[in-house]
Amino acid sequence: MLNKLSLKVALIFFVFIMIVEVLLFSVLYTNLVSNQVDEVLEGLLARGSSHRDVLEKSFDDITLNHVSLMETEAATDVIITGKNGEVLSKSTEATNEIIQLIEHENTISHDGKVIEDRWRTAPYIATVSPIVIEGELVGHVYMFSPSDAVQSVVNELTRQFVIIGLLTVLLTIITIFILTRFLTLPLIHMKQVTERMSTGETDISLEATSRKDELGELASAIQTLARELEHLKRDRNDFLANIAHELRTPLTYIKGYADIAGRSSLSLEERGHYLDILKEESEQLTLLVKNLFALAKMDQNQFxxxxxxxxxxxxxxxxxxxxxxxxxxxxxxxxxxxxxxxxxxxxxxxxxxxxxxxxxxxxxxxxxxxxxxxxxxxxxxxxxxxxxxxxxxxxxxxxxxxxxxxxxxxxxxxxxxxxxxxxxxxxxxxxxxxxxxxxxxxxxxxxxxxxxxxxxxxx
Ligand SMILES: Nc1ncnc2c1ncn2[C@@H]1O[C@H](COP(=O)(O)OP(=O)(O)OP(=O)(O)O)[C@@H](O)[C@H]1O
Ligand SMILES: [Mg+2]
The missing domain is CATH 3.30.565.10 (Histidine kinase-like ATPase, C-terminal domain)
Structure with missing residues (x-):
């Protein structure tokens, strides 16, 4: 019954809040992830570009080896190619996946570019920065970073999101539970009270009357109704008692006069007199009943x-x-x-x-x-x-x-x-x-x- 109401309210709240939360969380999550990935990619590109800058200053074997040596120690890797795409120096074995990425291209802007950003599927993310000396393209610096690194960052983020998400759902459920109790408990109480009222009980009290909101007003209205019912009941009882009294008096008269009129010792004239009184009394009685009936009809708005x-x-x-x-x-x-x-x-x-x-x-x-x-x-x-x-x-x-x-x-x-x-x-x-x-x-x-x-x- 009313528990259904609280369930309904709770469900509507829950669905609504969940939709808002899921929306907010997913926007926040995708933004955070793409920011993180962008940061990693930009870092890789910057590192490649700084190697390139060094190489543009002195493009010789010592520097080439030096750059590669630096990358063997780091999590990232480098491959430097020459004018025709030949590998001049590298910090790691060029696997197939890596070789696929090294495509000879002459039109890359000096700022370099990202050539692999599919961190979810590809084993590496990669960038390239062209080496230009005195206006002439002399080679490329390719930078690689294993995708696992990005993935683990994202995984950590996801884990935190799941935990926070679960906590929010739990908090939402608790809040909704408390709220609906707060709203529906007084309603349930009022319903029980009105049910008791319909069985004739009018001596009722509702705690909710002390509330200053609509529920309080409703409770007060019910309380007033109960009082009015009590009055009505008393009035009706009084009225019935009065009617009984009113009917009894003329009936007593009628019986008395009928007894007298029945006496055999009466003269015709006397008997006529008593019969007149009897007629008058019964007319009065008829009028009384007629009037009562009219009033009853007025009460029911049938008049x-x-x-x-x-x-x-x-x-x-x-x-x-x-x-x-x-x-x-x-x-x-x-x-x-x-x-x-x-x-x-x-x-x-x-x-x-x-x-x-x-x-x-x-x-x-x-x-x-x-x-x-x-x-x-x-x-x-x-x-x-x-x-x-x-x-x-x-x-x-x-x-x-x-x-x-x-x-x-x-x-x-x-x-x-x-x-x-x-x-x-x-x-x-x-x-x-x-x-x-x-x-x-x-x-x-x-x-x-x-x-x-x-x-x-x-x-
Ligand atoms: N004009 C009046 N002068 C003095 N008392 C009056 C007057 N009108 C009414 N009353 C008083 O008010 C009472 C109620 O009047 P009401 O007309 O309801 O009843 P009733 O005249 O006694 O009976 P019914 O009208 O049903 O025959 C009367 O009993 C009478 O005491
Ligand atoms: Mg009168």
């Missing part, structure tokens, strides 16, 4: 929102008309204030749902004779809608929670107040899906104002 340009005034008038009877009954006044030009980019159905929820809340918490105001206006390109009531208000410490699911300020679930605590959660989700914003302002005993900002639909 479709089709925004269009909506004249808010028309939409608001529709809501007001729809709620008129209920408000009338409770003797609460509805005051709608909206200029015609306010246009929002919203899903009309969802917007109605939001307004119904907010107005339902406002009405529930308003005393008879109070007024509920709806105000709508354009503000910085956004469509703003405010719903304010003169009701009981919400305690400040409760404000942060009222948008939570199943949260109610009044914890007792009386049949009168009746809510399930899902209305505002749904409102908030719908607004979020519209990329809008909802805020609340409330003072206890004075009233509450909900303010929404929705995307405006430009003309």
């Amino acid at each position: 479709s929102i089709v925004p269009e340009r909506v004249k808010l005034c028309e939409s608001l008038e529709k809501v007001v008309k729809r709620l008129h009877p209920v408000f009338e009954e409770k003797k609460v006044k509805l005051d709608l204030n909206c200029p015609m030009h306010v246009i929002a980019l919203v899903d009309p159905e969802r917007f109605q749902q939001v307004m119904l929820n907010l107005l339902d809340n406002a009405l529930k918490h308003s005393p008879a004779g109070a007024t509920i105001g709806i105000l709508s206006e354009m503000y910085q390109g956004k469509a703003v809608v405010e719903v304010s009531d003169e009701g009981s208000g919400i305690p400040e410490e409760e404000l942060p929670f009222i948008f939570d699911r199943l949260y109610r300020v009044d914890k007792s679930r009386s049949r009168a107040s009746g809510g399930s605590g899902l209305g505002l959660a749904i409102v908030k989700e719908i607004i979020r899906l519209h990329d809008g914003k909802i805020t609340v302002n409330s003072s206890l005993g004075q009233g509450t104002t909900f303010r929404m900002e929705l995307p405006g639909g430009e003309k």
